[in-house]
Amino acid sequence: MLPDINNLRFPYERKLFMELQMNPDISRVLEEVSGDLNYTKRYLLGTAVKITETLIPELYQLYQTCLERVGTGLQGNLYVQQSSDYNAGVSAVGSRFDIVLCSAIVKDFQPQEIAFVIGHELGHVLFGHNQIPVKQILAESERLSYQVASLLFQWSRAAEISADRIGLLCSGSLASAANAFFKTSSGLCLDREEEIIRSLRSQYDEIASLSMVNSHESFCTHPLIPIRFKSLEMICLDIMAWRSKKSNLKISWAQIDGEIEEVLLKTEPLGKKNLHFSQAAVGIVMLSLLYIAVSDGELNKPEEYFIREIQQQVAPELNLQEILALCKGDRRKFSQQVLSDLSKNPVSRQEAEKILQLGYAIARCDRPLSPAETQAMEAICESLGCEVVLVHAVISQNRAIA
Known part of the structure; x- marks a missing residue:
């Protein structure tokens, strides 16, 4: 056993985990959705095969x-x-x-x-992620505020x-992790390790360079594959050194974790990079x-929570x-005044697009995009001095991803 294996846990994840554990809304839901492992085991014994030494x-x-190893x-x-x-769960x-493990993994993946994959699932167990069962909690999402759901x-x-780090610890190979990511996302099996790694790096760079705020990603439980690879690659050498017991990582760990947190935050749909104005x-x-928000009626709670989240990041004062x-x-008076104020303060096309991306996100945070919300986005666009075609480009981009 490696000493202090909990030090491998991503500190940013641990911080969010503790916030959720202390949240009263999450606590109330957890009291009602506590898991029954015996029920799950009965299901698995009836629909899957338990792997034994002789089988x-x-x-x-x-x-x-x-x-x-763990x-x-x-x-x-x-x-x-x-x-x-190509899926697995715990x-x-x-x-x-x-x-x-899905049988396709056993058939198509190398040892x-x-x-x-196994190490990744062990990571979820090791770090107690099962204490916050996301899917079960989200089934009660009507009782959660937008703010709490977003944090979840x-x-x-x-x-x-965090779990990927234990996966790398068990695998001992960044190339194998990259191949697992590649097969999971593409469904293809290629014996081209260097090309696969270059491809994942290139796709991460493209994602990091995009200014688009993708509201769909806000409601994804997993980061995009290239982001996961980048986060793992940054810490790979330290994990390998620790794996061989040549380093205890006490010097470089905090700095690398800070850099990885930046990687994750700047590519978050509502992250620092996307919300820089x-x-x-x-x-x-x-x-x-x-x-x-008010174009299709009164300002509702999900919309208000969304606006407060944005305000805390771009204009806390x-x-x-x-x-x-x-x-x-x-x-009505408020809406007229807004358009008048916007027309006096035109912005660059790039900032207008980012504003419209956020506009699309708030329009979708409570229900599908309505005609009234589309018209509101068009009015905003024109008041900012841009052509309405920009609105339809933003809507098309998001629908293509969703």
Whole structure:
């Protein structure tokens, strides 16, 4: 067993995890959705095959090697279930767990790639991620505020970064992790490790360079594959050194984790990079969002939570309560005043596009985009001095991804 294996956990993920554990709304839902491992085990015994030493000795030994590598007294079984998907999952209560691999992984992945997948699932158990069962909580999403749901998705994405580190620890090969990512996202099996790594690096660079805010990603439980690879590559050498017990990582760990947090945040749909506006545009952003939010009726709770989240990041000093009071008063007068103010403060096309991307996100945070919200986005666009075609480009981009 490696010493202090919990040090591998992504600190940013741990911070979000603790915030969720202390959240009263999450606590109330958790009281009602507590897991029953025996129920899950009964299902697996009836629909999957438990891997034993005599049944598939090579896979069983690989699994045991992963357990020894983690070495924290975890107790669980490995199952294989018939499926053509490259997927895996884990059900856990405390230190007891059951890992399920889809049969396609066992057939198409190389041993070190399978070790990465198994290690990833062990990471979820090791770090107690099962204490916040995202899918079960989201089934009760009507009882969660937009703010809490957003935090839940944000944590879930960060949790994948923590789990990937245990996957790399078990696999011992960044190339194998890259191959597992490649096969999962493409469905293809290629023996071109260097080309695959270059491809993932290139796609990450493209993602990082995009200014588009993708509202769909805000409601994804996993980060985009190239982002996961980048986060793993940045820490790979340290994990390999620790794996061979040549380093305890105490010097470089904090700095690297800080850099990885930046990687994740700047590529978050509502992250730092995507929410960077000039000082002159900050007020325009908030007015535009409110204008779109009230275009199909009164400002509702999901929309208000969304606006507060944006305000905290782009204009924490802004007196939002005063603006909300105006918005909730004479809505027609407020809307007319917004368009008048926007027309006096034109922005660059790039900032206009970012404002419209946020506008699309707020329009979608409570229901599908309505005709009234589309018209509101068009009015905003024209008032900012841009052609309406930009609105339809933004809508098309988001629909293509969603």
